[in-house]
Amino acid sequence: MVRLTLTGNHCVAYAVKLSKVKVVSAYPITPQTTIVEKISELVDLGDADIKMIRVESEHSALAAVYGAATAGVRAFTATSSHGLLYMHEMVWWVAQARVPLVMAVVTRTIGPPWNIWTDHHDIMDQRDTGWLIMMAENNQEVLDETIKLFKITEDPEVYLPGIVGLDAFILSHTVEPVEIPEQELVDSFLPERRQPYVIKSGEALIMGNVPSDLLTNSRMRWDIHLGLRRAEKVIDRVDMEWGKLTGRRYGGLTECYKCEDADYLFVGIGAWVGDMRLAADRLRAVGMRFGVLKIRYVRPFPYLRVLDSVRGKKGVLVFDRSVSAGSAGPLFLDLVSHMYPHRLNIPIKNVVAGLAGYEVNYEDFFRIGESFVKEVSETGWVSEFLEFYPGR
């Protein structure tokens, strides 16, 4: 084990190297670019045995790594924002083809205006595609989860591709001390590559043809949903396995910070969860018992775990860094749609904040938490279930 100070993007690159990925293809886009630059540097130094494929677009980048993965090797790509939207057709294709591979998405808002800062519109736009989607809170988690995702996506219970998400700049370009595991440790953790089928030269295999049997086709489509549900157990199990080897457990699907005795919960994903922890501590110091429910995996959405965490609370504040325009924040929509059939009726409010990279920090969370407690304790409910945080 070595300790280095690395950016989130360089953590991804080291994880790709340690996972013995064989093929990488990507198209440059800020703030993703330094991931592939670093991988390229590692290849150039002879530290990584990876074939880099140059392409003219993100759509081709995912097509190239899909082809490589189909032929039986670990493959990786990375993108952001407009690049991710441009590859969207292939994002669906890879999941439907049940080909495990890993992609890093450095979350960045969508233009116009041209803006390179973080929000979650790009990654949340992929929710329905069949990919596993996780968001990391810090650089160590970025490195660890990238390695773990190879194991999770290649599990026969899952066989679906996965996205590791990290916020633009506040993780991607921020340096933190990080522990880099030894190659032997990663080798002992990651099994040989497994996947449902392999295309080999000289062996005929028909792929993506017009289906003759729509019922089978229909069942295949539904099994993507089932595969993601089965992935819940795999994610938790792999988290424990990694924890045993490294001492770092993240809670698998979700992590609860001081939830047990909390009256109120912040719920969120990604880098700003760190600021939620600070705000919860400060609110506790003035008598308001807050906890933080960090949702690590957006897909599969771990609703049973989430419902267990929010049950019995006096109020829940869900923060979304994106909005499904015309409805509400996607994290909130997922949560409340599972609460109703489970007969959970507690005050819950959705705060949409931090769009277009606008900074929201522990002072903001503190203030929002404070006024939420006031509202819920005075009225017993919330007046507006959806609010946009206008900033200070």
Add this chain to the structure above:
Amino acid sequence: MGSVLNKDTVEVRFHGRGGQGAVTAAHILVDSAMRAGLWGTAFPFFGAERRGAPVTAYARISHSKVLTKSMVRRPDAVAVLDPAIMRYVNVFDGLKESGVAVINCTEPPTLPIKIRLYVVDATKIALDLGLVLAGWPLVNVAMVGALSRVIGIKLNYVLEAITNILTGRSAELNAKAAERAYYEVSEVGAS
């Protein structure tokens, strides 16, 4: 010197010009802090940067893991790589009353405010060592040396960090520059 790190978290802002290596300076500072058993984060100003234009980079150094991802607005220390930018930029903006400033200069500037001011001639150190690239004396790593002395990170950690992040001749010369700046930095008005 070395009193700033008595606090739980120290927030630092580097002022330089695009291409001067302010971001690398922040990185080396945090790497030094890690070697001293501390935590930290280093990050650039989140926006477009151009060569020659005034830029900022930031670092947080803490006794525990840094959880916030917010920008540094009330720094405990500022380091100024090029004093000429002080004509256009208020480098003391938001600096805490207890804060310190470390400025690369030959003559201590007259300041509009009362702060603990430290100076070091990092440009001379760079020129003496032949640390020049494309006509620019490379002062960023020397400034990390000076700043580390002021906030209380030991020289050996700084030198280790430099050798870890830079390579070859650049690492060697910058380590010398940091060491000189570490010993040459002085407080203005201190007896």
